[in-house]
Amino acid sequence: MLLLGCANAAEPTASGELSSSDFTGTDRCIQCHAIIHSQWDGTMHSNAYTDPFYLKEFETASQDTDGLIDSFCSRCHTPIGVVSGEIPPADGSRLSGIAKDGVQCDFCHTVSGSNGTGNAPFIVTPGDTKWGPFNDSRSAYHDSEYLDLHTKSEFCGMCHEVSHPVNGLLIDDTYPVWKNSTYAQEGVTCQDCHMTPGITEFEANPGRSGSGAPKRDHISLHSTVGGNAFVTGILGADDVKKMAIERLEKAATLDMSSPETAHTGEDVTVEVSITNSGAGHNIPTGVSEIRQIWLEVRVTDAGGREIYNAGRTDNKGGIISALKIYNNVLGDDQGDPTLSFWLADRVLSDNRIGPKETVSEEHTFFMPENTVYPVTVDAILKYRSAPQELIDHxxxxxxxxxxVIDMAEISNVIYDPGSPPGSRTESRSSPGFTIFIAVALLLIIYVLKNNKKGG
Ligand code: HEC
Ligand code: HEC
Ligand code: HEC
Ligand code: HEC
Ligand code: HEC
Structure with missing residues (x-):
């Protein structure tokens, strides 16, 4: 009987099971949790439904599938809209204001359990009790209860793992990739990077979570930011956009090896490596079939002439001759590539960069006869939330x-073989330098020995 009770309790909250008036609006929470509210406001959680890019794609998906996926998409983008049965219809004409607030305070904090991760298997119990990370929390307005789930990646994994509702194709693998990474083994959660000032690791944020609240060693930030500097910009959430750019700048590091000198009239090869040094999942992740990461490699001589370029964007936003675009390409049932992931049933290719993984690219260019030395090689890692073509469409x-956001940058210089950098006397491997080091070492040993004798 008890087991049966548990099994029943683990059923996700069904569409239409509740009413939107069961939930409390953010205007109530703001009265005491003003700072947390200001952090959440403008994030993609607060805009999960009003996001114009989402709404366009949702409209298309709904038409493509005759409305079959309406509640599917909406369960993550307007969870209150779904559990209250205000969606369908897909046009949002029956949606209450609170449902349009997307992933909002009272929704997340009345999640009382879940049936695993992926495709939003949340159990939500709106009412007096707010579940959260503290086991000793008191509020005059609401009851508080500790729920382990809120402190774990599995909480985020309810929505940050998406599988196709019909064919099961894994579309957003953020949570599963994290789960298989060394970050998970070391206990570094989504919250550690996305809800603390640390960006790439946990960093405490001491303070109070609201008026009348006690001082604590750590209060989680609700500015849950990813790499979206596009829609946050459209919506005028400039602080969130700024944080997204900062985050992208911490995600990856570059390294470059190039010859110190190179003759004119020859082919020159440089190797650039990209390491996902800061993200606990692939870069890009999420709707990674739409996101684009690529390397721009630019070679310029001292006269300012461009000798080589791969990866610049033209005036229509096309990416010109990049060696690779790092993302995954999904295919439809004809095997044709598609950005409409609701039509996908296979993965055609996937070269996203895994957590702590390093990949490299070799760029070869021809050094023209009239090159003015020295020559500078710049490599810049670029990120874009979506192809310009898709947005124009x-x-x-x-x-x-x-x-287009610059995530990381590195430069090397190539010199004329006739006059390489510096003069010979500076070189570390020159005999004069080696003799100098040897004499200095002997002197140190001599002084140390004498000191020991003396003491
Ligand atoms: C996406 C879900 C989500 C949304 C939306 C959300 N929270 Fe939270 N909140 C969390 C999680 C998860 C934690 C605990 C993080 C941890 O400790 O690891 C938390 C922690 C808290 C805490 C405890 C103090 C702290 O910050 O650690 C309070 C209070 C709180 N949230 C209030 C709010 C309010 C008010 C809003 C709306 C302005 C809100 N939350 C929106 C998920 C959410
Ligand atoms: C009258 C003031 C007040 C209002 C209004 C209020 N809270 Fe709180 N809340 C508090 C205080 C005080 C605490 C205790 C914080 C602590 O223990 O550090 C708290 C704690 C919390 C916690 C932490 C619970 C735990 O056990 O971890 C969450 C989550 C939370 N509030 C969510 C909300 C949400 C969501 C709303 C709006 C629906 C809201 N609060 C409205 C005052 C308020
Ligand atoms: C070690 C730190 C770290 C951990 C752990 C981590 N992230 Fe991230 N996350 C980042 C960084 C840095 C970026 C920016 C790079 C990017 O956008 O691809 C990012 C970006 C994102 C994005 C935006 C991706 C895009 O390009 O559209 C999402 C969504 C996201 N994280 C969710 C999660 C979730 C969910 C988890 C847990 C399962 C998690 N993150 C764990 C650091 C982390
Ligand atoms: C109820 C579902 C839900 C839960 C739970 C949830 N998220 Fe999200 N999250 C979303 C949706 C939907 C979006 C995207 C909205 C959009 O871009 O239109 C999003 C966006 C984000 C972004 C911004 C991505 C970008 O490209 O900038 C980050 C970062 C993020 N979530 C992290 C988290 C973390 C960390 C947790 C756990 C503490 C969490 N989310 C829990 C649904 C959820
Ligand atoms: C299980 C939860 C879930 C479901 C179901 C879901 N999404 Fe999302 N969606 C997310 C999360 C999480 C993100 C954020 C990932 C990121 O930032 O890369 C997101 C991001 C997006 C974005 C990118 C928005 C932006 O501003 O860049 C679009 C577009 C989108 N979803 C459309 C859809 C459509 C259409 C459907 C239904 C076919 C759907 N989603 C179903 C969770 C979900």
Missing amino acids: LFGEGVHEVP
Whole structure:
């Protein structure tokens, strides 16, 4: 009987099971948790439904599938809209204001359990009790209860793991990739990087979580930011956009090896490696079939002439001759590539960079006869939330420009073989330098020995 009770309790909250008036609006929470509210406001959680990019894609998906996926998409993007049965219809005409607040306070804090991860298997119990990370919390307004789930990646994994509702294809693997990474083994959670000032690791944020609350060693930040500097920009959430850029700048590191000198009239090869040094999952992740990461490699001589370029963008936002675009390509049932993941049933390719993984690219260019030395090689890692072409297709040409963010940068210099860098006397391997070091070492040993004798 008890087991049966547990099994029943683990059923995810069904569509239409509740009413949106069962939930409390953020205007109530703001009265005491003003700082937390200001952090959440403008994030993609607060805009999970109003996001114009989502709404365009949702509209298309709904048409493509005759409305079959309406509650599926909405369960993550407007969870209150689904559990209250206000969606369908897909046009949002029956949605209450609170449902349009997307992934909001009272939704997350009345999650009382879940049936695992993926495709939003949450159990939500709106009412007086707010579940959270503290086991000794008191509030005059609501009951508080500790729930382990809120402190774990599995909480995020309810929505940050998406499988196709019909064919089961794994579309968003953020949680499963994290789960198989060394971060998970070392106990570094999504919250550690996304809800603390640390960005790539846990960093405490001491303070109070609201008026009348006690001082604590750590209060989680609700500015849960990823790499979205595009939609946050459209919506005027400039602080969130700034944080997204900062986060992208901490995600990866670059290294480059190039010859110190190179003759004109020859092919020169440089190798650039990219390490995912800061993200606990692939870069890119999430809707990674839409995201784009690529390397721009630019070679310029001292006269300012560009000798080589791979990966620049043209005035229409096309990426010109990049060696690779790091993302995954999904295919439809004809095997054709598609950005419409609701139509996908296979993965055609996947070269996203895994947590702590390093990949490299070799770029070869021809050094022209009249090169003015020295020559500079710049490599810049670029990120874009979506191809410009897709956004132009959805919104019309010239309506929204997708910003290209520089994630990391590195430069090397190639010199004229006739006059390599510095003079010979400076070189560490020159005999004069070696003799100098040897004499200095002997002197140190001599002084140390004498000191020992003396003491
Ligand atoms: C995406 C789900 C989500 C949303 C939306 C959300 N929270 Fe939280 N909140 C969490 C999680 C998860 C934690 C605990 C993190 C941890 O400790 O690891 C938390 C912690 C808290 C805490 C405990 C203090 C702290 O910050 O650690 C309070 C209070 C709180 N949230 C209030 C709010 C309010 C008010 C809002 C709306 C403005 C809100 N939350 C929106 C998930 C959410
Ligand atoms: C009258 C003031 C007040 C209002 C209104 C209020 N809270 Fe709180 N809340 C508090 C205080 C005080 C605490 C205790 C914080 C602590 O223990 O550090 C708290 C704690 C919490 C916690 C932590 C619970 C735990 O055990 O970890 C969560 C979650 C939370 N509030 C969510 C909300 C949400 C969501 C709303 C809006 C629906 C809300 N609060 C409205 C005052 C308030
Ligand atoms: C070690 C730190 C770290 C951990 C752990 C981590 N992240 Fe991230 N996350 C980052 C960084 C850095 C970025 C920016 C790079 C990017 O956007 O690809 C990021 C980006 C993201 C994005 C935006 C991706 C995109 O490009 O659209 C999402 C969504 C995300 N994280 C969710 C999660 C979830 C969910 C978890 C836990 C399962 C998690 N993260 C664990 C550091 C981390
Ligand atoms: C109820 C479902 C849900 C839960 C639970 C949830 N998220 Fe999200 N999250 C979303 C949705 C939906 C979006 C994307 C909204 C959009 O871009 O339109 C999002 C966006 C994000 C982003 C921004 C991604 C970007 O590209 O900038 C980050 C980071 C993130 N979530 C992290 C987390 C973390 C960390 C947790 C756990 C503490 C969590 N989320 C829990 C649904 C959820
Ligand atoms: C299980 C939860 C879940 C389901 C179901 C889901 N999404 Fe999402 N969606 C997310 C999360 C989490 C993100 C954020 C990932 C990231 O930032 O890369 C997201 C991001 C997006 C984005 C990118 C938004 C932006 O601003 O860049 C679009 C578009 C989108 N979803 C459309 C859809 C459509 C259409 C469906 C239904 C076919 C759907 N989603 C179903 C969780 C979900």
